[in-house]
Each structure stands twice: as C-alpha cells, then as structure tokens.
Amino acid sequence: MDISNNSNISGAFASGLQGVQRGSEQITQASNDIANLNSEPAQGNSAGVNLTDSVVNLKTGALGVEASAKVLDVANDTLGTLLDTFA
Numbered sequence: 001m002d003i004s005n006n007s008n009i010s011g012a013f014a015s016g017l018q019g020v021q022r023g024s025e026q027i028t029q030a031s032n033d034i035a036n037l038n039s040e041p042a043q044g045n046s047a048g049v050n051l052t053d054s055v056v057n058l059k060t061g062a063l064g065v066e067a068s069a070k071v072l073d074v075a076n077d078t079l080g081t082l083l084d085t086f087a
Helices: 005-035 051-086
Strands: none
Touching: 005 051
8 A cells, every 4th residue: 555545534534624614613603692692683784693593503513523523533443544554
C-alpha cells in the first residue's frame, strides 16, 4: 500500500472535524435564536426569528454533527486497520 493513503485519512479526519464544528455552530445559532424569540429584534434584523426555521436548523445541525462523527469513526477504524496491517 502506498503512503499517499495517509493524506486521504488526514483529509477524512479534517473533513469530519470541520463538519462537527460547522454543525456545532449551527446548533448554537439556532439555540440562541430560539432562546431569544420573545426578546426585541436585534438592530438590523427587523424580520425577527422564525421558530420553525430555527427548529429545522437545530435538527439539521444535529444531523450534520452525527454524520461527521461517523466520518471520524470510519477514519479512525481505517487508521487502526492500517496500523495493525503495516506496523
């Protein structure tokens, strides 16, 4: 096996981590929007926050984190298999 697979595994780890971070940010934003529904709209945001959109964003973020965690799990298993095979 070629050592270039190392960069593919590194890319999988990076992609998984980035997905977890993005999903976490989306969850945080949606949670803040839901928590602040009854407060005054922020300056420049006269439209306010839509509860339905915020709940959908919350669930989408959670699913994104879950999918990215699975990517990290597979990359970890692959790295373990490679180490067991070639070490």
